[in-house]
Amino acid sequence: MVDAAMVREFTDLLSENGVITDEVGLRSYECDGLTGFRQVPALVVLPRDAQEVAGAVRLCAKYGMPFVARGAGTGLSGGAMPVADGVVISLQKLRRILEIDVENRRAVLEPGVYNLEISKAAAPYGLYYAPDPSSQQVCTIGGNVAENSGGAHCLKYGFTTNHVLEMEVVLADGSVVTLGGPTGEQAGPDLRGLFIGSEGTLGVCTKVTVRLLQTPETVRTVLADFPSIEAAGDTVGDIVDAAIIPAAVEMMDSLAMEASEAATGAGLTVESPAALIIELDGPADEVEAEFEHLTAICERHGATRLHVPTEAEERQKVWKGRKAAFAAVGRISPDYIVQDGVVPRTRLAEVLTRIAEMGRDAGLRVANVFHAGDGNLHPLVLYSEAAGEHDVAEKLSTDIAELCVELGGSLSGEHGIGTDKACSMPAMFSEDDLGVMHRVRLAFDPDSRCNPGKLFPTPRLCGERPGKYQPHPLEEAGVIERL
Amino acid sequence: MSETVTPTTVDDLRDAVLDRPGTIRVAGAGTAADWAGTPAPADSVLDLTGLSGIVTHNPGDMTVEVRAGTPFAQLQSELGEHHQRVAVDPARAAEGATLGGLFATADSGPRALQYGSLRDLVIGATIVLADGTVARSGGHVIKNVAGYDLTKVLHGAHGTLGVVAGLVLRLHPTPQATATVAVACDRGASADLARRIADSPAEAVAVQWHAGRLLAVVEGSESGAEARARRLAESVGGELLAPDDATAAWDAHAASVRHRGERAVLRFGVIPSALTGVLDGLDADTGGLDEVTTSPRTGVATVSVPADADVVAAAHRRIAEAGGTSTLRQRPAGAELPALGPAPAAATVLRAVAASLDPDQRLGRGRLAPWIPQPTGVSA
Numbered sequence A: 001m002v003d004a005a006m007v008r009e010f011t012d013l014l015s016e017n018g019v020i021t022d023e024v025g026l027r028s029y030e031c032d033g034l035t036g037f038r039q040v041p042a043l044v045v046l047p048r049d050a051q052e053v054a055g056a057v058r059l060c061a062k063y064g065m066p067f068v069a070r071g072a073g074t075g076l077s078g079g080a081m082p083v084a085d086g087v088v089i090s091l092q093k094l095r096r097i098l099e100i101d102v103e104n105r106r107a108v109l110e111p112g113v114y115n116l117e118i119s120k121a122a123a124p125y126g127l128y129y130a131p132d133p134s135s136q137q138v139c140t141i142g143g144n145v146a147e148n149s150g151g152a153h154c155l156k157y158g159f160t161t162n163h164v165l166e167m168e169v170v171l172a173d174g175s176v177v178t179l180g181g182p183t184g185e186q187a188g189p190d191l192r193g194l195f196i197g198s199e200g201t202l203g204v205c206t207k208v209t210v211r212l213l214q215t216p217e218t219v220r221t222v223l224a225d226f227p228s229i230e231a232a233g234d235t236v237g238d239i240v241d242a243a244i245i246p247a248a249v250e251m252m253d254s255l256a257m258e259a260s261e262a263a264t265g266a267g268l269t270v271e272s273p274a275a276l277i278i279e280l281d282g283p284a285d286e287v288e289a290e291f292e293h294l295t296a297i298c299e300r301h302g303a304t305r306l307h308v309p310t311e312a313e314e315r316q317k318v319w320k321g322r323k324a325a326f327a328a329v330g331r332i333s334p335d336y337i338v339q340d341g342v343v344p345r346t347r348l349a350e351v352l353t354r355i356a357e358m359g360r361d362a363g364l365r366v367a368n369v370f371h372a373g374d375g376n377l378h379p380l381v382l383y384s385e386a387a388g389e390h391d392v393a394e395k396l397s398t399d400i401a402e403l404c405v406e407l408g409g410s411l412s413g414e415h416g417i418g419t420d421k422a423c424s425m426p427a428m429f430s431e432d433d434l435g436v437m438h439r440v441r442l443a444f445d446p447d448s449r450c451n452p453g454k455l456f457p458t459p460r461l462c463g464e465r466p467g468k469y470q471p472h473p474l475e476e477a478g479v480i481e482r483l
Numbered sequence B: 001m002s003e004t005v006t007p008t009t010v011d012d013l014r015d016a017v018l019d020r021p022g023t024i025r026v027a028g029a030g031t032a033a034d035w036a037g038t039p040a041p042a043d044s045v046l047d048l049t050g051l052s053g054i055v056t057h058n059p060g061d062m063t064v065e066v067r068a069g070t071p072f073a074q075l076q077s078e079l080g081e082h083h084q085r086v087a088v089d090p091a092r093a094a095e096g097a098t099l100g101g102l103f104a105t106a107d108s109g110p111r112a113l114q115y116g117s118l119r120d121l122v123i124g125a126t127i128v129l130a131d132g133t134v135a136r137s138g139g140h141v142i143k144n145v146a147g148y149d150l151t152k153v154l155h156g157a158h159g160t161l162g163v164v165a166g167l168v169l170r171l172h173p174t175p176q177a178t179a180t181v182a183v184a185c186d187r188g189a190s191a192d193l194a195r196r197i198a199d200s201p202a203e204a205v206a207v208q209w210h211a212g213r214l215l216a217v218v219e220g221s222e223s224g225a226e227a228r229a230r231r232l233a234e235s236v237g238g239e240l241l242a243p244d245d246a247t248a249a250w251d252a253h254a255a256s257v258r259h260r261g262e263r264a265v266l267r268f269g270v271i272p273s274a275l276t277g278v279l280d281g282l283d284a285d286t287g288g289l290d291e292v293t294t295s296p297r298t299g300v301a302t303v304s305v306p307a308d309a310d311v312v313a314a315a316h317r318r319i320a321e322a323g324g325t326s327t328l329r330q331r332p333a334g335a336e337l338p339a340l341g342p343a344p345a346a347a348t349v350l351r352a353v354a355a356s357l358d359p360d361q362r363l364g365r366g367r368l369a370p371w372i373p374q375p376t377g378v379s380a
């Protein structure tokens, strides 16, 4: 429990401004982007640099307090939701870009730097940071590291883990270690890779070195309509068989397009059962040749329209139609839940058929917008809280995630397990698998004070029922879109 | 004398670990038996070459599950029939190295510039711990963030912590064509030249300096790769190598990396801009490096130095002072040489993970010493 002596110690370390104890202040940290799960923390602290983070973690250790690191709070699995009687360590003041190293093509960042700021800072040098979650304007690199975040362009370029070279991490006892190294070549086991995607359960990241890539010479995009979901799925298969690795391949069904078009006027064909947005990038001659091949494949599968934006602006418009789809679903349904399961790409048609059936059985509509290239689905379960459909919707959503596992896939492609899916983990992992993960966790954090109750199923958690999904405040304000 | 067991299934492997008391050394094809720390005498040797072959290959998903003892070259040739590949090219592959061995030793080749190393391409694993626990992590899909990425802990573990029984890998299409551009230049000039190559639109997937030349690989379509390579050659004053010459150049490069002589081999990585300075320093410290291959854009180099404990220790220290890491990659028979540089702060975490996964240090004892120090006193 928080007492005055403890608050005084935190205040001595972080100043008055760095410690939040009032009810209203604490309440603004009660949830992340998964707003159905809420917990008011005992204390919120706002360190200004890595040393203060270490100091704060040491105080938590001294008082035996659990703590949760928090970036921007845009996570969609309840990872940054506070723990009862625990401390939230916000990284929002650690926002400096420490270095853009053009010569070595890397950036050194404090964890609170927003994802998009990295590419903006690198752009003058013809460089960019590849992983592009659609929340990139407002999510932090520290949160990306913790979730191993992805984005539309990760099909070709890989995820956060493929782009982080080195990190400074504060462990649960307050000690500071460096994981990874200045190159991909490390001596000894890859603890860096273990930490990435550990959802804040192994320590607090206070500094990150990422690789920067050269901006591709050419980018070509096509928006293709198809007479059926199957035809669109087969097109993706043939693209893969043709040894083309697009930078991105995204699919939308008619329900998703209906919502998005109403919101954005991006030029999507609402009557079309399915559409693909495919983007190629690379050396000009390669891209032009592959693009020709690609459009031929689309035509072979009966594409009813091929829209090829030529100007960057037009291309942005198409992408907006894709990225706005989630939030836009609010126009056709009072409430919705976003799912994040993954299937092997070759089972896309099968999973979509099954999802449609499950939706029919549950009496609910499901819209589909997803990363088709890597089989990462984002089914949107539409429902009405007012009509008492919440529990049915929640169950349908969980069943869809577990169906993905049954088809040889995963519970989560990018949003993480957090609080949301911890209880589904046994559908994907055996007791032994989870036991080994837990042993590793205890090696880093013997008292389980680092983001406890997340990622691992616990009886307490799995007995509880989550509340309904509500759009993130930033999403409602139109600042970010859900991909 | 240690007894050798050769399991052919994961169950066999688990039983072998459970049935045998004492310490175990895990062996693949033996191509890196003299890498990293000198293994302590082990009660048993677990020979993984019997655990071989592809479990499932899904060409349409571009993933493959492979038993750890599968020779990497054999895996590549089977995948090649489907015009797919694992996009790593370690020099040891040609000698019969197994996939598990390459993974455990964190080996990689020139294409790491573009594709990373096996740590970037492995999407799942089956591991067996010293207490017989069989655990899986990751899965069969490229995109997956469920649970810890446990697999990563065994990358570079050199047979400590756990036994890798099988791996699931992400595949890439085999390019239609590959071309190599060579530019004569000395080591000191290679950094600038490599940067010019990186800044060009050629998108070279590998850039290596070896034997007075910078070699750059361009991959792509039948027409595209060669055209791009030709333009690159023109812009940097190099030549497009004829296919036979390119093969010879890369064979010589691999032979240099695999230098097998009386000297010790070190592999290290530093921030690219520090590479030239570190190499010059090592030259001075060691009385002259030999068999130098470098990757100027990633900052990784392989060099040979005299097999003398003080010299090797000094080399590790110089690299660590430049913020880099280094591993011993060949220990001539009988030589006792430091395998690693000064232990970083993170060694405390490594020891805690080791104590948790293999508390009696049954597996690979000595391989990561002194980062994971050998237990003092009696053996397990």
Ligand SMILES: Cc1cc2nc3c(=O)[nH]c(=O)nc-3n(C[C@H](O)[C@H](O)[C@H](O)COP(=O)(O)OP(=O)(O)OC[C@H]3O[C@@H](n4cnc5c(N)ncnc54)[C@H](O)[C@@H]3O)c2cc1C
Pocket: A032, A033, A068, A069, A070, A071, A072, A073, A074, A075, A076, A078, A079, A080, A091, A111, A132, A133, A134, A135, A138, A139, A140, A141, A142, A143, A144, A145, A146, A147, A148, A149, A150, A151, A152, A199, A200, A201, A203, A204, A205, A206, A414, A415, A451, A472, A475, A480, A481, A482, A483
């Ligand atoms: C509209 C919308 C769209 C989205 N689109 C995508 C997408 O396309 N792809 C995708 O992958 N995700 C997406 N997300 C999810 C989310 O943005 C990402 O998970 C992001 O990485 C979270 O960053 P954050 O700074 O908000 O982290 P938070 O939500 O604050 O935290 C997330 C987790 O990271 C931990 N954490 C945060 N900072 C640190 C640190 N410094 N050290 C250790 N642990 C830390 C927290 O404890 C928590 O467990 C989307 C979210 C929204 C709301």
